Amino acid sequence: xxxxxIPYNEKTRQAALDSYQIVGTLPEQIFDDATYIASQICNxxxxxxxxxxxxxxxxxxxxxxDADETHRDLSFCGHAINTPHQxxxxxxxxxxxxxxxxxxxxxxxxIGFYAGVPLTNxxxxxxxxxxxxxxxxxxxxxxxxxxxxxxxxxxxxxxEARKRELELEKKSQINTELLKKLEQTNFRFQxxxxxxxxxxxxxxxxxxxxxxxxxxxxxxxxxxxxxxKMSVSKLTYSADINKTKLNMKKLxxxxxxxxxxxxxxxxxxxxxxxxxxxxxxxxxxxxxPAYLIGTIENINEEKQVKQELQRSxxxxxxxxxxxxxxxxxxxxKTMSNEYANREIGATLGYSVEEVQELGERLMPSLCxxxxxxxxxxxxxxxxxxxxxxxxxxxxxxxxxxGIYRWLLSEDTVFERNGEGLVVKQLGxxxxxxxxxxxxxxxxxxxxxxxxxxxxxxxxxxxATHDLKSPxxxxxxxxxxxKKEVKDNTPKVAMAFKxxxxxxxxxxTTQEGLTKxxxxxxxxxxxxxxxxxxxxxxxxxSAQSEIEAINGDLYLDMEEGILIKTxxxxxxxxxxxxxxxxxxxxxxxxxxxxxxAAKKNKNKLNICxxxxxxGIDLELQRNRIFGMFNRFHHHSEGSGMGxxxxxxxxxxxxxxxxxxxxxxxxTSFQIELKLL
Amino acid sequence: MLKVKEVLLVxxxxxTNDLNTLLLTEMNVVExxxxxxxxxxxxxxxxxxxxxxxxxxxxxxxxxINMPVMDGYQFLDAYxxxxxxxxxxxxxxxxxxxxxxxxxDKAKGYKYIKGYYxxxxxxxxxNQILEGIKEx
Numbered sequence: 001x002x003x004x005x006i007p008y009n010e011k012t013r014q015a016a017l018d019s020y021q022i023v024g025t026l027p028e029q030i031f032d033d034a035t036y037i038a039s040q041i042c043n044x045x046x047x048x049x050x051x052x053x054x055x056x057x058x059x060x061x062x063x064x065x066d067a068d069e070t071h072r073d074l075s076f077c078g079h080a081i082n083t084p085h086q087x088x089x090x091x092x093x094x095x096x097x098x099x100x101x102x103x104x105x106x107x108x109x110x111i112g113f114y115a116g117v118p119l120t121n122x123x124x125x126x127x128x129x130x131x132x133x134x135x136x137x138x139x140x141x142x143x144x145x146x147x148x149x150x151x152x153x154x155x156x157x158x159x160e161a162r163k164r165e166l167e168l169e170k171k172s173q174i175n176t177e178l179l180k181k182l183e184q185t186n187f188r189f190q191x192x193x194x195x196x197x198x199x200x201x202x203x204x205x206x207x208x209x210x211x212x213x214x215x216x217x218x219x220x221x222x223x224x225x226x227x228x229k230m231s232v233s234k235l236t237y238s239a240d241i242n243k244t245k246l247n248m249k250k251l252x253x254x255x256x257x258x259x260x261x262x263x264x265x266x267x268x269x270x271x272x273x274x275x276x277x278x279x280x281x282x283x284x285x286x287x288x289p290a291y292l293i294g295t296i297e298n299i300n301e302e303k304q305v306k307q308e309l310q311r312s313x314x315x316x317x318x319x320x321x322x323x324x325x326x327x328x329x330x331x332x333k334t335m336s337n338e339y340a341n342r343e344i345g346a347t348l349g350y351s352v353e354e355v356q357e358l359g360e361r362l363m364p365s366l367c368x369x370x371x372x373x374x375x376x377x378x379x380x381x382x383x384x385x386x387x388x389x390x391x392x393x394x395x396x397x398x399x400x401x402g403i404y405r406w407l408l409s410e411d412t413v414f415e416r417n418g419e420g421l422v423v424k425q426l427g428x429x430x431x432x433x434x435x436x437x438x439x440x441x442x443x444x445x446x447x448x449x450x451x452x453x454x455x456x457x458x459x460x461x462x463a464t465h466d467l468k469s470p471x472x473x474x475x476x477x478x479x480x481x482k483k484e485v486k487d488n489t490p491k492v493a494m495a496f497k498x499x500x501x502x503x504x505x506x507x508t509t510q511e512g513l514t515k516x517x518x519x520x521x522x523x524x525x526x527x528x529x530x531x532x533x534x535x536x537x538x539x540x541s542a543q544s545e546i547e548a549i550n551g552d553l554y555l556d557m558e559e560g561i562l563i564k565t566x567x568x569x570x571x572x573x574x575x576x577x578x579x580x581x582x583x584x585x586x587x588x589x590x591x592x593x594x595x596a597a598k599k600n601k602n603k604l605n606i607c608x609x610x611x612x613x614g615i616d617l618e619l620q621r622n623r624i625f626g627m628f629n630r631f632h633h634h635s636e637g638s639g640m641g642x643x644x645x646x647x648x649x650x651x652x653x654x655x656x657x658x659x660x661x662x663x664x665x666t667s668f669q670i671e672l673k674l675l
Numbered sequence: 676m677l678k679v680k681e682v683l684l685v686x687x688x689x690x691t692n693d694l695n696t697l698l699l700t701e702m703n704v705v706e707x708x709x710x711x712x713x714x715x716x717x718x719x720x721x722x723x724x725x726x727x728x729x730x731x732x733x734x735x736x737x738x739x740i741n742m743p744v745m746d747g748y749q750f751l752d753a754y755x756x757x758x759x760x761x762x763x764x765x766x767x768x769x770x771x772x773x774x775x776x777x778x779x780d781k782a783k784g785y786k787y788i789k790g791y792y793x794x795x796x797x798x799x800x801x802n803q804i805l806e807g808i809k810e811x
Contacts, residue, residue, distance in 0.1 A: 491697070498690040619745060632743060 002098040004078025007126070013081075014054065016125035020163045022060060023053045028162075031061035034130060034155045039063045041147045042115065042132040042140055049155055050077045050116070051128035064133075065109070074104050076133075080116040081126035087145055088129070090114040092137035113138035115145075117152035121160060130155050199275070199296035202282075205252055205289060207232035207245075219275070219298050221268040237264035237272055251281055252289050262299065274303040326407075326429040329414055332379055333423055335360040347407070347431045349400030368396035368404050382411045383422045389413075394432065406436040457517075464514045471510070475503055512644060519569075519647045527567045531597055531604065532559045534567075538574050539595065545582060551591035553578070561599050564675050569648045574608070576645045577668055581610035584632055586663065602674050609667035615660040624658055679734050679808060681707040685717040685750070686739035686770065695737065695796055702798060704805060709733065713742040714750030721754075721761050730760055734808055736767045737796070748778075751785050762787070768804055770794055 007013055017023065031049045039047035046064035050057045057075040059068055072078045076099070080088035093099045093112055104111050115138075116131030130152040132140075140148070193200045199216030203209050212227040220235065236244050240263040247259045258280035264272045276297045281289035320327050320341035326348075329339040336359045345351050348366070350358075358365065367375055378393040385391055390412050396404040407429045414426035478499060485492060535555050546553045578593065585591040589611060596607045613632060615624070625646040649656045654672035682705045684692050692710045699705045709731065711717035717736070724730055740747035747769065754762065769782065769791035782788050789807050792800050 494693060494697075498693060502688075502690055616744070619749065 001074075001100070001102045002079075003073045004075060005082050007082055009125075013125045013127070016121065016123060017051060017053060017127045020127065020159055021166060022159060022162065023051050023058050025060070027061055030158050030162075031155065032063075034151050034158070035061040035063045038130060038132050038148060038151050041151075042138075042144050044113070044132040044134040044138070046133035048077075048131050048133070049119070049128065050075070050131060051119075052077055052081050052126075053128075057128065060128075070104065074102055076104075076111075076114040077116055077129040077131060080129045080131065081118050084118045084120040084124055084126040086118075087149065088114070088116050088118070089140065089145075091139050094137075110135045112136045115140055115148065117148050119152055119156045119159065121156055127156075127159065196295070199298070201227075201232075201294050201296065203232055203292045203294075205292065207248065207292075209235075210291065216296060219267075219273060219296070220265055226268075235265050237266055240264050247279070248292065251279060251292065254289070262303075265296075273298060274300045325431075327427075328429065329424055329426050330411070331424050332383065336362055338424065347399075347405065347429070348397055366397045368398070371395040378409075378411075379425075382413065382425050385411075385413050385422070387413050394436075405431055406433045408432045460513070460517050464510060464517065467510055471503065471506055478503065512641075516644055516647055519644065519651055522651065524566045524569075524651060526564045528562055528564050529567060529570065530559075531561045531563055532557050534570065535574065535595055535597065538571060538578070542575075542578050542582075545579075546591070546593070549582065549585065549591060551582070551585070551593060553591075553593040553595075555595050555597075557595075557597035561597070561604065562674070563604050563672060565652050565672060569652055573645055573648050573670065574606075576641060577608040580641060581608065581612055581666075584666075585610070585612040588663075599674070604672045604674050606670040606672070607667055608670075609665065611665040614662040614664050614666055615658075616662050617658070617660050625656070678703075679705045679805065681705070681709060681731060681733035682735045682737065683717065683720065683731070683733040684708065684710045684737050685714065685742070685747075686710070686737070687712050687742040688739070691739065691770075691794065698796055698798070698801060702801060704801070707733075714745030714747065714753070716744075717750055718745070718753055718757075721757065732761065732763055732765065734764060734766070735804065736765060737770050738767050740769065740771050748781065751788075754787070755785070766807060768792060768807075770796065 035047040035049055039045065044064075046062075048059050048063070048065075049061040050059050052072060052075065055072045056069045057072055057077045059065075062068075076088070076090065079098070090096050090099060091113060093102070093105045093114065099105050099111075099114075102111075111133050113134040113136060114131060116129035118126040119128050119130060120126045130148065132148065193202075193211065193213045196213060196215065199219050200211075200213040201209060201216055202211040208231050209227050212222075212224060217224060217227065222230070232244060232248070233241055243261060244263060247256075247261055250256045251259060258278060260276065260278040262274065262276050265275050267273055276299045277294045279292055279294035282291040282293050284290035321343070323341070324343060326343045327339075327341045328337050328344070330336070331338050337355055340352055340355050342352060344355055348355075355362065363375060364372070374393065375395050378391060378395075381391045390410050392408065392410050394406060394408050397407055399405050409427050409429045411425045411427035413422050415422075415424040417423050482496060485496075488496075532555070535557065539553055539555055542553060574595070578595075581593045582591065592611045594607075594609045596609070598605055615632075617624070625642050646656055649670055649672075652672055654670060656671075657669045658666065659669070660666040682699060684695050686692050686695075689712075692712075696708050696710070699708055709720060711720050717738075721731060721733075738747050738750065742750075745753070751767075754767075765787060766789040767785070767787045768789055770793075771791060772794050782791065790804070792804070
């Protein structure tokens with residue numbers, strides 16, 4: 001028996017057969033139809049669609065036999081495929097040397113006739129055969145052969161068709177799987193977007209919105225559909241559009257991989273919402289930007305809080321920098337100022353930064369060495385303070401120009417540590433340099449004044465006392481002269497008269513002066529006096545004088561008013577005023593003199609009123625109570641009278657005023673404290 | 676020697692007036708001597724016509740400063756307001772006990788004041804004053 005030759009292109013042929021994935025599959029009706037028709041047309045009991053596969057032939061369709069396959073070496077089809085375009089006919093197998101001893105011939109199958117048409121695809125690959133087999137030798141006529149060829153073409157066609165179907169099915173399957181995967185991915189993506197805790201927006205490269213999530217929709221109050229009709233520009237506040245576009249451009253051009261910016265979005269109702277967006281691009285399969293995706297965080301509240309904070313800061317800063325004092329927070333641990341307002345520059349010449357730089361050297365380098373110890377004691381005092389109480393200190397600090405300034409610091413507790421100990425103090429410092437200077441000047445002046453006063457006292461003492469003795473001598477020798485000179489010419493008489501008068505004047509004046517000085521020096525002893533009783537007594541003692549001039553003197557006051565004052569002075573004052581009234585009575589009328597007294601709250605008002613000559617107050621008001629002033633033509637007094645009265649009243653802590661009208665009368669008002 | 680028609684002595688001290696009257700009388704340089712005890716009385720005198728219908732118009736006024744009722748300066752202020760005929764051809768000389776009484780700047784403000792002298796007046800001072808009258 002001859003084994004079939006292996007075709008020269010067996011590898012390719014086998015590969016082609018494999019590609020049809022038909023070997024080993026279940027029978028199919030279309031192929032069974034072919035073998036049925038083949039067996040009928042050729043009038044054979046057996047017809048096969050046989051595929052030559054490696055070392056076997058395998059029957060896709062069979063009629064008339066049971067076996068599914070036989071070994072290739074024994075097959076007729078193995079021979080047939082070597083002539084892909086020719087029908088292979090063995091009319092009598094037993095007479096063919098190639099096949100006579102073939103087991104299929106000699107054995108049970110007893111094959112007597114074979115005719116097979118190779119199943120050849122368009123690539124010239126003979127996959128197998130469509131063959132008919134009979135036990136009896138036979139011969140096919142031309143129509144049968146034609147028919148068999150046609151059938152074979154048909155089988156090939158069907159095999160091809162089947163392959164295409166399989167491929168399509170596979171493709172479809174792949175597609176379905178892909179689609180499923182895509183759906184899953186998409187779903188995951190959507191879920192990701194939707195469930196993200198930030199707003200998410202996907203746009204194309206021009207900025208048109210493709211997708212948004214619920215967070216964003218709630219934030220800006222647009223629906224998904226509304227968003228998809230919008231662009232990024234429409235959503236962005238006009239002031240931020242340029243920056244947004246710039247950033248997008250950089251992103252698309254690949255200059256940056258992503259950007260983050262804070263910008264304002266315009267919500268549906270027109271309100272502005274601050275958002276922080278981080279944006280990156282989504283690449284296509286070539287790595288070029290295809291979409292832009294951004295996560296948006298609503299920072300509106302954050303922004304508002306920040307703005308509010310800034311406003312507060314500005315307000316506070318304004319206040320502390322307007323206040324014309326230094327406000328500071330001093331840290332006792334670091335011995336430095338943690339905060340100082342701008343005023344520190346105006347007062348000490350250092351900027352706030354320069355002060356910070358000084359750090360703990362602030363006090364030692366600027367505080368006056370004499371005040372440093374007190375300052376540290378002050379810090380300790382502050383450390384012992386209760387909350388909301390204040391400790392003060394005056395001390396000197398050196399201005400940048402080298403000159404020391406006096407400051408008044410008032411400190412209070414600002415911050416305590418966990419154990420309640422004072423860490424920081426809040427203080428206000430006022431520049432009191434000028435005040436101090438004024439104070440110093442004042443005390444200097446006071447010292448000077450006191451010295452002058454002392455000198456003055458000396459002078460007055462000398463003036464009064466050292467003049468007494470010369471005057472006494474003049475008096476003495478004058479008296480002598482008077483006695484000695486018997487020859488009294490008119491001139492001499494006139495001279496004597498004048499000398500005597502002038503000596504008297506001198507003495508009176510000097511006595512007045514002495515008295516005034518004494519009043520100033522006296523220490524007052526106060527007695528309790530019942531006023532009406534005392535005044536009554538004074539009036540009584542003046543009565544004789546009054547009656548001598550036909551005058552009228554009476555008292556108008558209620559009883560029972562008590563005053564604590566110096567008896568001697570009080571008497572003197574009233575007596576002086578009474579004698580003044582008598583002295584300066586009018587020649588044209590009888591003297592009427594009234595003394596009235598009444599209580600006014602805690603004061604005693606005494607009024608001494610006469611109807612005498614009066615004083616021209618227009619001319620004299622400023623000099624009334626001055627020294628050496630006389631207001632009437634025929635004055636005999638030293639002019640000290642009213643001055644002394646005033647001095648005494650003031651020594652009693654009261655005051656005296658005068659009202660007067662020329663030729664009508666005068667009234668003196670005296671006001672004294674009752675107790 | 677030329678005699679001055681009238682001199683008005685304005686001083687609150689009678690002693691001073693008497694002394695000056697004595698001096699002027701002894702020097703025999705004045706026909707009439709009038710006195711006033713304070714500025715007010717001096718003004719009244721200058722403003723009152725005589726029996727012959729004329730104002731007194733003394734050629735010289737010796738003016739004290741410290742006087743009651745109206746002192747030297749108050750007198751000068753009022754004197755400024757007087758009619759011309761009451762004060763024609765007059766000179767005023769201030770008489771004072773010490774330089775400290777005089778406010779020189781104030782005195783310079785009054786054109787009638789021809790000078791100031793310290794008390795007591797004597798012949799020499801009086802002659803100087805009379806020279807001044809002559810020039811007037």
